[in-house]
Amino acid sequence: MTLTRIHTTLPDAATAKTLAAALLQARLVACAHIAPPGLSLYTWNGAAEESPEVMLWLKTTPERAAEAVAELARRHPYDCPMILTDTVEANPAYVAWVAEQVA
Template sequence: MLEVRISVPDQATGEQLAAALVERRLAACVQVLGPMTSVYVWEGAAERAREWLLLAKTTTAAFDDLCAAVGQLHPYDVPEVLAVPVERALQPYAEWLREAVGPPG
């Protein structure tokens, strides 16, 4: 299991991307959190932006397809997509997650 962190520019984009990932069975659940302030370097300059954060619950097998979908749907040139392994989870939740995420491809 993975929790995938994806930053987006606004709530509407976050909700649209979350819905697409769940509808395509690439994530069992996506939480949309925000707003937050991101401070980062882009094209050599320090930047500051108001963003929202998605926390997508998925499987390792679905990660590449999830990344491909984010690449197609996300407005950023280089979206943040970070997979964090889930070491432990409540067993019924883990089973639900695996059932909710479709097979890869």
């Protein structure tokens, strides 16, 4: 049985929590995990940048994934957010719980 995982980065835990809460309330995702701050290194507009970021992992069903990604992109504070999705195998009880949460 499969789930869709959605992964993005955000500038801080407060922003991640607000965004996760909106997606949870809309029943687009079943749960959210906010990982501790890390350091992102990247090039933006030709300049080397580094900034602290938190990781946000969201879990949903494949049927709700496109809508969840669209809402995440709409609410995301970055001009060019990283939004990754993948399909993962999960235990049947967890898949059933996720499906119930986003129904």
